[in-house]
Amino acid sequence: MPADQLTATFAALADPTRRAILARLIAGECSVTELAAPFDMSLPAVSKHLRVLERAGLIARRPDAQFRHCRLEAAPLKEVSEWAEKYRHVWEHRLNRLDAYLQELQTKERSHGRKPRRK
């Protein structure tokens, strides 16, 4: 696992094809050929993405007689979730303020005709 796991994880996730590969692996292990099928991409190009995901510890590969099976390794994604969680109160606070503002507008609308309360 790299020294700065989060940096490696975020760098690996900064690509829509790599995120689509991870999404495919939620359903379970599959071969490189199966993984490559939905992409309009050569097998070597897909393999390059798999190497990035593997180096970041997001997938593991099991060598087989015929296929190389890939499986999802979710530990780095747990770390991403925990990292983002530290910011939850920031976006919830923003949404709460928006909610309070909308309620204020509705109250003003209901008391239409009465002099609106100044802030």
Add this chain to the structure above:
Amino acid sequence: MPADQLTATFAALADPTRRAILARLIAGECSVTELAAPFDMSLPAVSKHLRVLERAGLIARRPDAQFRHCRLEAAPLKEVSEWAEKYRHVWEHRLNRLDAYLQELQTKERSHGRKPRRK
């Protein structure tokens, strides 16, 4: 906001200095000079990181008479959290399996002396 917001967000987060800047901004708005203070880095180098964060919509800058104040924009981080959430059952399943295995080991230990049940 870029067409592929998640890619832009992950690319911006793939740097420890940029993540440290965001962490500093949890406490509230501050000037570029204040943001740069804890880093052993020139002001232009910090400004470069701020531009990356700004382009990704992770911070907003308010021009001031004397300072340029930065504030955190948490909406892209909410998106990161929601994206990671889709993988929660994968890591929880992995932890549950580990837990089940440890319980099995403990049960075997307690029944030490009795013939262990074969799987």
